[in-house]
Amino acid sequence: MARRPIPLALGLPRWPGAIAAWLVLALTLGTLCIVALRAGTGQWLGPADWAAVRFTVLQAAASSAVSVLVAIPVARALARRRFRGRSLLVTLMGAPFILPVIVAVLGLLAVFGRGGLLNGVLSAIGLPKVSIYGFHGVVLAHVFFNLPLAVRLILQGWLSIPAERFRLVATLDLAPGRFLEWPMLRAVVPGIALAIFLICLTSFAVALILGGGPRATTVELAIYQALRFDFDLAGAARLAVLQFGICAIAAVLAWTVTLPQAQGGGLDRVVQRWDGGRLTKVGDGAVLILTACFLLLPLAMVVTRGLSGLAEMPISIWPAALRSVLVAALSTILCLGLALTLAMRRGGALAGLASTLPLAASGLVIGTGLFLIVHPFTNPARLALAVTALVNATMALPFAYRAIAPELARVEGDYGRLADSLGLRGWARLRWLIFPRLRRPIGFAAGLSAALSMGDLGVITLFATGGQETLPLAMYRLMGAYRMDAAAGVALVLLALSLLAFWLCDRGGRVDD
Amino acid sequence: MTDGLWLDGLRLEQDGFRLSADLSLKPGQVTAVIGPSGEGKSTLLSAIAGFLAPVAGRVVWDGQDLTQIPPGSRPISILFQDHNLFPHLTVNQNLGLGLHASLRLTQADKAKVERVLDRVGLADLGDRRPGALSGGQQSRVALGRALLAKRPLVLMDEPFAALGPGLKAEMLDLAVEVLGSAGRTLVMVTHDPEDARRIADAVVVVAEGKAMPPVPTQALLDDPPEALRRYLGREVG
Numbered sequence: 001m002a003r004r005p006i007p008l009a010l011g012l013p014r015w016p017g018a019i020a021a022w023l024v025l026a027l028t029l030g031t032l033c034i035v036a037l038r039a040g041t042g043q044w045l046g047p048a049d050w051a052a053v054r055f056t057v058l059q060a061a062a063s064s065a066v067s068v069l070v071a072i073p074v075a076r077a078l079a080r081r082r083f084r085g086r087s088l089l090v091t092l093m094g095a096p097f098i099l100p101v102i103v104a105v106l107g108l109l110a111v112f113g114r115g116g117l118l119n120g121v122l123s124a125i126g127l128p129k130v131s132i133y134g135f136h137g138v139v140l141a142h143v144f145f146n147l148p149l150a151v152r153l154i155l156q157g158w159l160s161i162p163a164e165r166f167r168l169v170a171t172l173d174l175a176p177g178r179f180l181e182w183p184m185l186r187a188v189v190p191g192i193a194l195a196i197f198l199i200c201l202t203s204f205a206v207a208l209i210l211g212g213g214p215r216a217t218t219v220e221l222a223i224y225q226a227l228r229f230d231f232d233l234a235g236a237a238r239l240a241v242l243q244f245g246i247c248a249i250a251a252v253l254a255w256t257v258t259l260p261q262a263q264g265g266g267l268d269r270v271v272q273r274w275d276g277g278r279l280t281k282v283g284d285g286a287v288l289i290l291t292a293c294f295l296l297l298p299l300a301m302v303v304t305r306g307l308s309g310l311a312e313m314p315i316s317i318w319p320a321a322l323r324s325v326l327v328a329a330l331s332t333i334l335c336l337g338l339a340l341t342l343a344m345r346r347g348g349a350l351a352g353l354a355s356t357l358p359l360a361a362s363g364l365v366i367g368t369g370l371f372l373i374v375h376p377f378t379n380p381a382r383l384a385l386a387v388t389a390l391v392n393a394t395m396a397l398p399f400a401y402r403a404i405a406p407e408l409a410r411v412e413g414d415y416g417r418l419a420d421s422l423g424l425r426g427w428a429r430l431r432w433l434i435f436p437r438l439r440r441p442i443g444f445a446a447g448l449s450a451a452l453s454m455g456d457l458g459v460i461t462l463f464a465t466g467g468q469e470t471l472p473l474a475m476y477r478l479m480g481a482y483r484m485d486a487a488a489g490v491a492l493v494l495l496a497l498s499l500l501a502f503w504l505c506d507r508g509g510r511v512d513d
Numbered sequence: 514m515t516d517g518l519w520l521d522g523l524r525l526e527q528d529g530f531r532l533s534a535d536l537s538l539k540p541g542q543v544t545a546v547i548g549p550s551g552e553g554k555s556t557l558l559s560a561i562a563g564f565l566a567p568v569a570g571r572v573v574w575d576g577q578d579l580t581q582i583p584p585g586s587r588p589i590s591i592l593f594q595d596h597n598l599f600p601h602l603t604v605n606q607n608l609g610l611g612l613h614a615s616l617r618l619t620q621a622d623k624a625k626v627e628r629v630l631d632r633v634g635l636a637d638l639g640d641r642r643p644g645a646l647s648g649g650q651q652s653r654v655a656l657g658r659a660l661l662a663k664r665p666l667v668l669m670d671e672p673f674a675a676l677g678p679g680l681k682a683e684m685l686d687l688a689v690e691v692l693g694s695a696g697r698t699l700v701m702v703t704h705d706p707e708d709a710r711r712i713a714d715a716v717v718v719v720a721e722g723k724a725m726p727p728v729p730t731q732a733l734l735d736d737p738p739e740a741l742r743r744y745l746g747r748e749v750g
Contacts, residue, residue, distance in 0.1 A: 414596050415596055415599060417564055417584075417591075417593060417596075418593065418596055418599070420563075420564065420583070420584040420585055421562060421585060421589070421590070421591045422610050422611070422662075423584075423585025423586060423614045424585065425614065428614045428615045428616070431616075432599070432602065432606075432610070432614075432616060433599060436601040436602070437601060
């Protein structure tokens with residue numbers, strides 16, 4: 001008698017991941033439905049909506065194109081030159097991702113703003129001043145954030161070309177550019193460009209500070225304006241659907257090209273090659289110096305101005321800092337819980353969907369939906385910080401999941417059978433197999449989500465009342481009041497806290513007992 | 514109803530690969546599973562251990578049907594080709610997992626671990642991590658855990674293949690000495706007839722999609738059937 005194959009024993013339960021997945025679906029799509037339902041039937045897309053869509057897509061495309069085009073020569077220079085401080089520069093390329101957006105923007109303003117370094121130089125030599133506000137300002141800020149990411153990923157591509165190939169090409173007297181580098185770039189660049197495009201599509205804080213006005217409003221910023229100034233739920237829901245639509249199209253495009261995988265180490269190698277003379281050496285040097293200046297000057301300005309601004313900070317900054325730390329801690333715990341339980345499902349459509357949806361979601365709409373849910377029961381403003389933590393956890397989930405899930409799959413692949421045969425199930429399996437072997441990715445994911453939450457200027461801008469400012473919001477308000485010295489001081493504190501949060505978590509994952 | 518292992522009309526399928534087995538092994542014996550690579554020796558062990566569900570038939574131990582029982586609850590220990598120890602746990606912890614998956618060990622348990630450590634010749638190495646041990650020492654830890662686990666059937670999927678020939682022979686002898694004398698039933702996969710000659714009472718030949726009933730080692734190797742003859746090649750005689 002034929003029997004159905006029995007299902008294999010599950011060392012790790014799948015149901016917590018199902019709960020997490022449905023929670024994320026409720027947070028992303030459910031909140032959108034609630035906002036839309038509450039809004040009732042609104043009007044169809046108006047010209048302002050289309051302007052926002054056009055601006056969003058154009059700035060994301062421009063940001064992505066510039067980032068990648070600049071990153072190619074930088075990555076090539078890093079791939080073929082060995083110099084003092086090279087590994088420091090490569091490490092630095094990882095920093096902008098965890099940099100609070102508002103801090104980076106303040107640094108960019110100090111360099112490219114009206115009274116910034118660049119305009120100082122320009123007016124000294126009698127040239128007209130440039131403005132950082134508008135389309136090119138938004139693109140500039142996005143390039144600042146994404147150029148390092150692009151450089152690291154393209155550098156990986158370069159270093160993945162075996163050294164033997166360069167030797168072969170040299171002995172045959174062929175051009176390495178045509179036979180080795182161009183095929184590599186053609187393989188990796190489309191995926192990188194699309195990833196950056198996706199990241200820039202949902203940009204909010206950059207557009208909030210450097211954009212604005214009818215000609216420089218992203219969809220996410222338009223959602224903010226609809227909610228903040230008009231409490232126009234219908235408008236916000238409409239725009240959120242629009243944003244999902246744009247991101248879905250981009251995601252489908254991304255499906256057709258392979259997305260790059262960020263790797264931690266292995267970027268220390270320098271490829272030895274035999275082409276190029278003095279001229280390329282000078283060119284590489286110039287490219288690297290310019291890039292380092294572009295990335296370091298704004299940060300240096302944050303630090304120097306921040307030091308002198310520390311004394312100007314209002315005393316209310318310290319409670320705000322404490323709130324930010326608490327929000328970041330709560331958000332990190334939530335995010336890790338979601339990412340781990342989803343990863344325990346070991347693939348599956350539900351986990352894949354739940355770990356991707358937040359990339360396309362609007363944090364503002366999630367927050368608004370949550371407020372509408374709790375509104376009948378309590379004064380939503382009292383929950384502003386909890387809601388912020390929950391939204392931050394959701395938005396950081398895609399990154400945390402991608403750090404943890406592949407590693408968990410690898411550990412299960414290597415040790416799953418041994419654990420099964422020993423009857424290591426449930427908590428014992430987590431305690432003795434999963435947690436010890438996943439320390440590094442868990443630490444990295446925790447650091448990432450803590451830093452992202454610490455620096456987040458999103459949903460909190462909508463709902464915080466008097467005593468609920470977080471550090472980024474306090475800083476934004478100081479900037480709005482033109483108290484730039486005080487804002488610079490806060491920026492330094494925020495920068496230090498974000499880096500410290502990342503460092504502590506990441507370090508915790510690396511310590512071997 | 515028989516004592517020992519009974520593969521009752523077992524049929525396995527995996528990615529278009531098929532294997533059938535209808536045989537029983539006497540308790541307390543050492544059986545070698547031998548045959549060309551790719552014929553399914555490891556697959557057969559996977560099915561007995563519970564990692565692969567059969568499409569038909571049963572796996573029975575001492576009259577108890579194991580087919581629906583998950584691997585960790587079967588009266589079976591298994592030693593894999595690699596990844597037999599958790600590298601982040603100490604030798605003592607790796608051994609302790611043979612007693613309790615929760616690793617909550619009583620004083621009596623700890624004393625047992627200590628005795629087994631001694632038995633496999635690793636006294637004083639209990640606090641080391643596997644990475645600090647040689648390949649042979651790691652194999653000893655895995656054998657020690659199988660001894661602690663008190664599960665009557667021990668499957669060995671060429672766990673010593675990566676060791677040199679001398680060390681491999683030493684480990685096989687130790688396995689029989691330690692586990693055999695404790696009354697365990699041993700089933701080991703090997704591609705080397707010398708391994709079988711060294712320690713096995715009986716041999717199961719796996720070839721052409723079928724695991725054949727066990728034959729006494731000496732008789733088999735002296736007069737191999739056609740399928741095995743082709744595999745052994747040089748030993749035709």
